[in-house]
Amino acid sequence: MRSRTATELRSGALPDIQEALNRLPGVKMESRGIGGSRRISIRGSNARSPFAIRNTFLLADGFVLTSADGVSPFEWLDPQLLTGVEVIAGPTGAFIGGGYGGVVSVSLKPDAQALRFGTSVATLGEGAAGEGPAGGLAAAVALPSRLPTAVRVSAVHQPGYRDQEANRKVQVDVRTTLPSRQGDQTLWIAAWTGRWELPGALDVSTAASTPTAAPGAPFSARVERDRMLVGWSREKEGPRGASGVWLLAHGSTKRNPFGTSRFYQGDKHESEGGLTARGRVVRVLHSGDRGVVRADLSAIVRADRLAVTEWDTLAAPQDRSLRYDLLTDALNLWAGAGCDWLGTRGGRAAVGIGMERLDRLTTGSFAAVPDPYRERYSDTRPLLRASWKQPIGKRLAGHAAFAQGIGHPASLELVHPETFLPNTLRSERADGYEAGLQAAGTRWSTDLTLYRTRVVDAIRQVPGSTDAAVLENAAAAALAGAEWEATARGAHWEVRGYAALQQHRIFEADTLLLPGSPRSVVGIDATGMWRNLRAEVHVRRTGETPLNDANSDVAEPWSRVDAELGRTFGPWTITAGVRNALDVRYTDWWSVNAPGGRYYNPAAPRTWFLACVFTR
Numbered sequence: 001m002r003s004r005t006a007t008e009l010r011s012g013a014l015p016d017i018q019e020a021l022n023r024l025p026g027v028k029m030e031s032r033g034i035g036g037s038r039r040i041s042i043r044g045s046n047a048r049s050p051f052a053i054r055n056t057f058l059l060a061d062g063f064v065l066t067s068a069d070g071v072s073p074f075e076w077l078d079p080q081l082l083t084g085v086e087v088i089a090g091p092t093g094a095f096i097g098g099g100y101g102g103v104v105s106v107s108l109k110p111d112a113q114a115l116r117f118g119t120s121v122a123t124l125g126e127g128a129a130g131e132g133p134a135g136g137l138a139a140a141v142a143l144p145s146r147l148p149t150a151v152r153v154s155a156v157h158q159p160g161y162r163d164q165e166a167n168r169k170v171q172v173d174v175r176t177t178l179p180s181r182q183g184d185q186t187l188w189i190a191a192w193t194g195r196w197e198l199p200g201a202l203d204v205s206t207a208a209s210t211p212t213a214a215p216g217a218p219f220s221a222r223v224e225r226d227r228m229l230v231g232w233s234r235e236k237e238g239p240r241g242a243s244g245v246w247l248l249a250h251g252s253t254k255r256n257p258f259g260t261s262r263f264y265q266g267d268k269h270e271s272e273g274g275l276t277a278r279g280r281v282v283r284v285l286h287s288g289d290r291g292v293v294r295a296d297l298s299a300i301v302r303a304d305r306l307a308v309t310e311w312d313t314l315a316a317p318q319d320r321s322l323r324y325d326l327l328t329d330a331l332n333l334w335a336g337a338g339c340d341w342l343g344t345r346g347g348r349a350a351v352g353i354g355m356e357r358l359d360r361l362t363t364g365s366f367a368a369v370p371d372p373y374r375e376r377y378s379d380t381r382p383l384l385r386a387s388w389k390q391p392i393g394k395r396l397a398g399h400a401a402f403a404q405g406i407g408h409p410a411s412l413e414l415v416h417p418e419t420f421l422p423n424t425l426r427s428e429r430a431d432g433y434e435a436g437l438q439a440a441g442t443r444w445s446t447d448l449t450l451y452r453t454r455v456v457d458a459i460r461q462v463p464g465s466t467d468a469a470v471l472e473n474a475a476a477a478a479l480a481g482a483e484w485e486a487t488a489r490g491a492h493w494e495v496r497g498y499a500a501l502q503q504h505r506i507f508e509a510d511t512l513l514l515p516g517s518p519r520s521v522v523g524i525d526a527t528g529m530w531r532n533l534r535a536e537v538h539v540r541r542t543g544e545t546p547l548n549d550a551n552s553d554v555a556e557p558w559s560r561v562d563a564e565l566g567r568t569f570g571p572w573t574i575t576a577g578v579r580n581a582l583d584v585r586y587t588d589w590w591s592v593n594a595p596g597g598r599y600y601n602p603a604a605p606r607t608w609f610l611a612c613v614f615t616r
Contacts, residue, residue, distance in 0.1 A: 150176075336383075338353070458476065499522045
């Protein structure tokens with residue numbers, strides 16, 4: 001498990017969690033423009049994610065945000081509102097359910113300060129198509145009352161470097177906590193509204209000569225999204241264990257006009273609502289001189305309803321041509337049991353088993369199919385996990401783990417995007433293995449992990465005839481690699497290095513590498529602190545990245561340097577900084593297997609930012 005603190009999340013005054021997560025080995029989060037369309041890869045888990053986030057389980061203070069069929073709404077994750085994030089990489093089906101990417105668990109618990117207000121402004125980069133600077137505002141207020149209540153608001157406007165790349169959002173979060181002997185109760189109410197534009201990908205010559213061009217502009221391609229949630233939880237901890245219950249109701253609407261050519265265009269409308277319930281009990285079975293033995297019982301229920309309709313926008317304006325109209329009801333049931341031993345000398349062993357079942361009924365109509373459509377999907381899988389950690393001397397420890405996961409075809413994958421007919425996909429199953437060494441001293445620590453994940457029936461993006469993202473099942477993918485992280489710190493400084501070497505193969509028996517997955521990522525984060533001054537430098541180098549299944553097109557390595565300097569004046573902190581200081585031209589969102597070599601979504605060149613934060 002790797003983590004980021006509130007200070008690290010808010011570094012650079014960014015309105016998106018992307019940069020903080022990208023400083024973790026094995027994690028690669030991408031967005032088209034800061035705060036735009038998102039996707040994430042953890043150890044190669046984005047093979048099936050041309051957009052949206054799948055195969056990665058999302059928790060917020062114990063609440064389950066991931067839908068019944070595995071789509072996670074990362075729009076909620078504003079780093080200026082978060083107080084921490086933890087990432088568990090690899091299959092987690094026996095631990096909490098979900099696919100083979102892992103778990104992202106965030107903390108939204110309020111800061112210690114009663115008041116926090118921050119604002120930022122940033123340039124867009126030389127030659128930007130957007131008008132005006134980018135800006136953001138985040139505020140958190142603890143209201144004086146008998147019930148501890150925190151209200152947080154975030155508003156962001158990004159005009160975008162490229163044409164048709166602007167995005168904006170407003171997010172409101174209210175939390176009330178009532179401590180009691182029966183357990184702390186929390187009421188959480190949140191709302192999110194925003195839109196992000198979709199510029200479309202370019203070929204290499206256009207990306208070099210006119211990087212701000214946007215084939216999506218004539219179609220006004222964009223996503224307009226509104227979200228709402230209400231949650232209640234009760235958590236209790238004691239000397240003999242802990243327990244918790246988390247209940248959440250959520251809903252959203254979405255409009256998505258899209259297109260890059262007359263062969264790829266449309267207008268999609270979605271409305272979704274659902275309920276999630278999670279319960280967990282941890283009990284100490286034995287406590288002695290050699291350690292503690294605990295038992296863990298958990299269950300999660302996720303129920304969702306999704307209605308989606310898509311039209312052909314090039315049909316007669318007075319009567320758009322309907323492509324399909326579908327209604328999906330999904331019910332996901334997961335239960336798990338485990339036992340672990342925590343040794344007094346630092347050793348640890350754990351075993352567990354989980355069982356996951358997804359039932360989904362889809363009804364509706366396709367324009368190309370004369371009969372009403374009705375499809376039922378059902379799959380049940382047992383999932384295992386085991387882990388071990390053993391100290392080797394005073395400073396060294398070895399660790400190893402095995403875990404399984406399952407990824408179900410998501411509702412947004414039920415339609416073939418080129419034929420507009422039903423798209424039949426099978427669930428993907430993963431076995432993950434890892435082993436490594438950890439070492440630590442008084443002022444330093446390091447961790448090296450080797451991993452291999454075998455994914456049977458892996459769902460992945462394949463070449464199509466248009467810009468649409470076509471998905472199909474592969475025989476078996478093999479995702480292997482090495483991850484390293486080290487930290488050294490002194491009284492006024494901290495330096496952290498990280499690296500990931502990745503051999504993510506499309507087919508287990510072949511040498512071809514998974515497109516969009518870089519062969520290596522290496523980075524250094526350096527922080528210096530002296531009295532009221534704080535300086536940070538972040539360097540990240542991304543290695544060669546295959547862009548198509550044949551590996552005949554490869555993106556060259558690129559490096560990015562970010563830096564910032566901040567000073568505190570009483571309750572005020574002023575920070576100025578630069579992103580992409582070397583003014584490197586690069587793409588960090590690849591449209592893999594795109595026809596005509598349209599892989600490129602150029603990122604912004606050098607930009608400057610200024611941020612001001614007041615806390616009391």
